[in-house]
Amino acid sequence: MLTIYSDSHRLHHGQAELIDGEMRPCFEMPSRADMVLARVQAVGLGEVRPPQAFGLEPVLRVHDAGFVQFLQSAWQRWSAAGRSHDALPLVWPVRRLRTDRIPQDIDGLLGYYAMDAGVPITAGTWEAVWQSAQVAMTGAQLLQQGERAAFALCRPPGHHAARDYMGGYCYLNNAAIAVQMLRDQGAERVAVLDVDYHHGNGTQDIFYRRNDVLVASIHGDPRVEYPYFLGYADEIGAGEGEGYNANFPLPHGTVWAAYQQALQAACERVRQFAPDALVVSLGVDTYQEDPISQFKLSSPDYLRMGEHIGGLGCPTLFVMEGGYAVEEIGINAVNVLQGFESAQ
Ligand SMILES: NCCCCCC(=O)NO
Numbered sequence: 001m002l003t004i005y006s007d008s009h010r011l012h013h014g015q016a017e018l019i020d021g022e023m024r025p026c027f028e029m030p031s032r033a034d035m036v037l038a039r040v041q042a043v044g045l046g047e048v049r050p051p052q053a054f055g056l057e058p059v060l061r062v063h064d065a066g067f068v069q070f071l072q073s074a075w076q077r078w079s080a081a082g083r084s085h086d087a088l089p090l091v092w093p094v095r096r097l098r099t100d101r102i103p104q105d106i107d108g109l110l111g112y113y114a115m116d117a118g119v120p121i122t123a124g125t126w127e128a129v130w131q132s133a134q135v136a137m138t139g140a141q142l143l144q145q146g147e148r149a150a151f152a153l154c155r156p157p158g159h160h161a162a163r164d165y166m167g168g169y170c171y172l173n174n175a176a177i178a179v180q181m182l183r184d185q186g187a188e189r190v191a192v193l194d195v196d197y198h199h200g201n202g203t204q205d206i207f208y209r210r211n212d213v214l215v216a217s218i219h220g221d222p223r224v225e226y227p228y229f230l231g232y233a234d235e236i237g238a239g240e241g242e243g244y245n246a247n248f249p250l251p252h253g254t255v256w257a258a259y260q261q262a263l264q265a266a267c268e269r270v271r272q273f274a275p276d277a278l279v280v281s282l283g284v285d286t287y288q289e290d291p292i293s294q295f296k297l298s299s300p301d302y303l304r305m306g307e308h309i310g311g312l313g314c315p316t317l318f319v320m321e322g323g324y325a326v327e328e329i330g331i332n333a334v335n336v337l338q339g340f341e342s343a344q
């Protein structure tokens, strides 16, 4: 399987995130991608290629132009306010505050365009985010060119980013951008299977009213897990998109036996949708040792996960999302890819 990777990811390394009521070192760190790349190379998964350059147009097929412009200019605005540490929001527009007016001040803009305090912006963030999206688009192009599968080793991740907001370590929605590129290049129907521990609120939001993209997600129950405010089973899509969104929330402590049942149900939804291509949001924070997550999958379970996905028989683009047990992230992510290949 081909891997697409850009070393530009290390330009983004937030110093701290607000978690459990205190500022702690960011879990989303450069070594995550280094460990996955090392495992790809150690097992000889296949060639590792740099991303192609696709420009802004495909990004603007998914994201709001004002949001993208904010991402491009946020560090400069933050620096112009005399600050040299990471940019973080300090206020958010919750219920009955106005969002029909966009603030001009950087602190107002950060809150307007962020859903949480998990998205530090540094001097190199935009370049890293930009290249991460190019990595995903390159993967989409490889599928269009006939590859059965490809692995977009994206960092930062993307599935919490919606059309016009960032959050949960995500800035641009790499998987959604790849989906839209596949649609624009001829795929009639594209399915997204999100196996990250956290609900991909951004991906759901982007495609919620559409029937050309099925989004199926297995994740921690939002009653007790981030992102808390989306990801319930009764979110089935709206308008033309009704019936094209499927959430499979699971409780803390979920082990493979229960996870597998949800995965089989999600795969059945994909099978029924009969997509021309499948994009897998591959987070491995479902791992039993993950520091911020509460499922209990073991490393061999990821081989099984890959087999289930391979059994769908679709051209598949894997897009790296979360996973914070850095020592095992490479083993677990590549196990999915090797399990997939064994089922081809
Ligand atoms: N700081 C709150 C938790 C952020 C979750 C990031 C993630 O892994 N999403 O898939």
Ligand SMILES: [Zn+2]
Pocket: 196, 197, 198, 283, 285, 321, 322, 323
């Ligand atoms: Zn996650």
